[in-house]
Amino acid sequence: MKKLLILLGKIIIKVLHLFHRNAGNLPGIILWHLSKQRCCSIFKVDCPIIAVTGTNGKTSVTNCIAQLFEKSGKKVIINREGNNLDTGICSLLLRHCDMSGNVKADYLILETDESHVPVVYSQMRLETLVVLNFFRDQLDRNGEMETLIKKINSFCRAFDGNLVLNGDDPNTARLGLANPKNERKIRYFNAERYKFATDKTFEASEGHFCPFCSEPLEYEYYQYSHIGKFICKKCGFGDYEPYITASNIDLEKPVFTANRHEYSPKLNSIYNIYNMTAVAAVGKLYRIKPEIIEDVISNYTVNNGRMENFMLGDRKTTLNLAKNPVGANMTLRVMNEMNGDKELLFVLNDNVADGLDVSWIWDINFSIFERVTRVVTSGTRAYDIAVRIKCSGYDPSKITVCPDLDEAVAELARTEGRKFVIANYTAVQPTRQALKRYSENGGKNNE
Amino acid sequence: MSKIKILHMYADMLDLYGDSGNMEILKYRCSKRNIECIIDKYSIGDDMPYFPEYDMIYIGGGADLEQQHISSDLVKCRGGIKKAYKNGSFLFLICGGYQLMGKYYRDADGNEIKGLGLFDYFTVAPSSRKKRCIGNIVVNTEITGNPVKVVGFENHGGQTQGVKTPFGSVLYGNGNCSKSDAEGYFEKNVIATYLHGPMLAKNPEISDYMISYCINRRSDTHIKLTKLNDKLEKDCRRVMLERLLNK
Numbered sequence: 001m002k003k004l005l006i007l008l009g010k011i012i013i014k015v016l017h018l019f020h021r022n023a024g025n026l027p028g029i030i031l032w033h034l035s036k037q038r039c040c041s042i043f044k045v046d047c048p049i050i051a052v053t054g055t056n057g058k059t060s061v062t063n064c065i066a067q068l069f070e071k072s073g074k075k076v077i078i079n080r081e082g083n084n085l086d087t088g089i090c091s092l093l094l095r096h097c098d099m100s101g102n103v104k105a106d107y108l109i110l111e112t113d114e115s116h117v118p119v120v121y122s123q124m125r126l127e128t129l130v131v132l133n134f135f136r137d138q139l140d141r142n143g144e145m146e147t148l149i150k151k152i153n154s155f156c157r158a159f160d161g162n163l164v165l166n167g168d169d170p171n172t173a174r175l176g177l178a179n180p181k182n183e184r185k186i187r188y189f190n191a192e193r194y195k196f197a198t199d200k201t202f203e204a205s206e207g208h209f210c211p212f213c214s215e216p217l218e219y220e221y222y223q224y225s226h227i228g229k230f231i232c233k234k235c236g237f238g239d240y241e242p243y244i245t246a247s248n249i250d251l252e253k254p255v256f257t258a259n260r261h262e263y264s265p266k267l268n269s270i271y272n273i274y275n276m277t278a279v280a281a282v283g284k285l286y287r288i289k290p291e292i293i294e295d296v297i298s299n300y301t302v303n304n305g306r307m308e309n310f311m312l313g314d315r316k317t318t319l320n321l322a323k324n325p326v327g328a329n330m331t332l333r334v335m336n337e338m339n340g341d342k343e344l345l346f347v348l349n350d351n352v353a354d355g356l357d358v359s360w361i362w363d364i365n366f367s368i369f370e371r372v373t374r375v376v377t378s379g380t381r382a383y384d385i386a387v388r389i390k391c392s393g394y395d396p397s398k399i400t401v402c403p404d405l406d407e408a409v410a411e412l413a414r415t416e417g418r419k420f421v422i423a424n425y426t427a428v429q430p431t432r433q434a435l436k437r438y439s440e441n442g443g444k445n446n447e
Numbered sequence: 448m449s450k451i452k453i454l455h456m457y458a459d460m461l462d463l464y465g466d467s468g469n470m471e472i473l474k475y476r477c478s479k480r481n482i483e484c485i486i487d488k489y490s491i492g493d494d495m496p497y498f499p500e501y502d503m504i505y506i507g508g509g510a511d512l513e514q515q516h517i518s519s520d521l522v523k524c525r526g527g528i529k530k531a532y533k534n535g536s537f538l539f540l541i542c543g544g545y546q547l548m549g550k551y552y553r554d555a556d557g558n559e560i561k562g563l564g565l566f567d568y569f570t571v572a573p574s575s576r577k578k579r580c581i582g583n584i585v586v587n588t589e590i591t592g593n594p595v596k597v598v599g600f601e602n603h604g605g606q607t608q609g610v611k612t613p614f615g616s617v618l619y620g621n622g623n624c625s626k627s628d629a630e631g632y633f634e635k636n637v638i639a640t641y642l643h644g645p646m647l648a649k650n651p652e653i654s655d656y657m658i659s660y661c662i663n664r665r666s667d668t669h670i671k672l673t674k675l676n677d678k679l680e681k682d683c684r685r686v687m688l689e690r691l692l693n694k
Contacts (some may be wrong), residue, residue: 362468
């Protein structure tokens with residue numbers, strides 16, 4: 001039966017390719033229905049599997065971990081495009097297996113959606129799970145935060161592999177206590193206080209209470225959102241021995257130290273420091289050569305709408321994806337920390353993959369705007385984001401609503417100065433395309 | 448200068464779906480009219496406030512876990528909130544705040560959280576967590592004297608029954624129960640609703656109804672609110688109404 005399913009899956013991929021269609025998810029969906037919803041159980045994987053999950057940073061960390069092994073001369077299979085549900089992972093393995101379902105590689109490195117970790121790894125043996133953070137994200141799709149964490153927690157209760165956890169996020173650190181028998185395989189990464197850390201949090205956040213004894217958690221500092229040094233005074237939750245710590249963080253260079261090495265990453269945000277510390281932790285765990293770890297961390301950059309630069313004529317423009325308030329607040333901070341006047345384009349969609357509920361934009365703190373001289377809004381919810389920015393006290397006469405993206409980009413480029421663009425999940429690719437179209441046509445596509 | 452005092456309860460815990468935005472909107476609309484708007488916060492561990500001194504008491508929605516945390520604290524506030532309500536303070540309640548003012552809330556596991564019992568309705572969550580009412584919602588309400596189509600977003604498992612005076616009738620979406628006709632609960636000084644979005648974002652008439660109530664509740668003369676430019680808000684609502692109702 002399994003062989004039949006694999007044959008069928010491979011035929012579907014061939015057919016899709018014949019019609020030049022993307023086979024990233026559809027073959028998996030079909031097999032999901034035919035395999036009683038266990039579409040990842042049909043493969044035979046003998047190599048170690050490393051999975052990366054969490055709300056923000058999965059794609060970056062997965063790619064970097066894959067590079068650690070590739071640069072060490074290993075054969076790696078990875079879901080680079082971020083097809084991270086069971087059906088996406090099934091489609092990936094279909095492309096890489098033989099007719100008996102054997103997957104041949106040295107390592108499988110899989111970005112895995114938070115809600116699908118228990119689903120996928122009840123079907124395939126997982127060696128290492130990296131958990132980056134849990135933020136409110138697409139609540140209408142994922143259900144409430146607590147429900148999601150409980151699902152992963154019950155998976156961890158029976159998990160006897162390596163757990164690499166963000167020790168500065170109480171939502172992920174708590175997973176380390178799920179299976180006491182596995183204690184020696186739990187590794188926490190964390191980061192020391194950086195320049196812009198605060199004593200209080202100013203952003204709507206999770207994790208107010210100790211998950212074990214319900215006492216309010218006490219924070220020594222917040223790096224951003226609810227990420228920081230916390231402790232439960234009653235039961236001691238938060239008191240752990242870190243496996244690796246990022247210290248001497250200086251975002252202006254940017255540079256940080258971890259495991260006695262100094263790293264100079266290309267991206268200068270605190271959440272990138274956390275991501276790279278997670279990468280360094282996996283490097284240490286798998287005894288990757290120090291020079292390879294350094295090479296990967298110092299060269300990693302992204303061209304997929306994550307702090308990506310464009311030129312609109314002679315106007316420098318930076319695009320960043322923000323699919324939740326934490327991401328958006330971080331972009332606003334980066335924007336503020338830059339000198340001079342600037343203009344912002346915010347593209348907000350409410351497609352299924354974004355979450356239909358856009359109320360999260362009200363958790364973005366726009367009152368910190370500094371020297372933002374004009375705002376353009378676009379996307380299927382262009383007016384919602386305009387209203388939100390207006391009610392933060394921003395002068396509505398400086399807000400222009402252009403639901404059409406090409407019009408919005410042209411409107412943004414009309415005036416001089418530094419430009420920033422924030423786009424949410426399904427908006428980011430169309431926005432990149434529109435920015436490219438504009439810069440290639442020199443702005444003539446809309447005149 | 449007129450003045451409004453609002454007590455925002457459990458802002459740090461019941462803030463799951465941007466509900467704090469409602470406070471930002473009320474403050475914004477007051478400031479544009481030179482009405483002083485003071486928003487005090489109360490949460491677990493704070494000194495018990497004197498509730499009747501507030502013109503409005505506001506409670507947002509939260510996750511089940513947070514709701515359990517606050518429910519025992521809320522019971523301690525029962526006397527104060529009831530007194531304020533009887534004295535004419537406005538109660539503005541979203542989702543969890545709405546549910547907890549009724550008789551009880553029975554969650555998906557069958558645990559019963561006692562409500563404050565200010566109103567007769569009660570809420571029961573279906574045993575399957577998957578059966579939630581989630582999506583955009585349009586409610587027609589006549590509380591301002593004119594019909595207003597209110598647009599928001601609902602996301603609740605609980606089914607609220609026994610409401611005799613709803614906030615409005617459902618034109619699109621679910622309302623108090625799955626596929627029901629009525630949404631929320633209303634008295635002249637109570638708006639209780641499942642609408643997030645936040646609720647007031649695209650519905651300036653509702654904000655103004657509450658502001659007007661609050662500044663006039665103690666005086667014999669009626670102060671009329673100055674009109675604001677609500678073009679963005681109304682365009683925002685129009686786009687959603689066209690999308691949801693013209694199918």
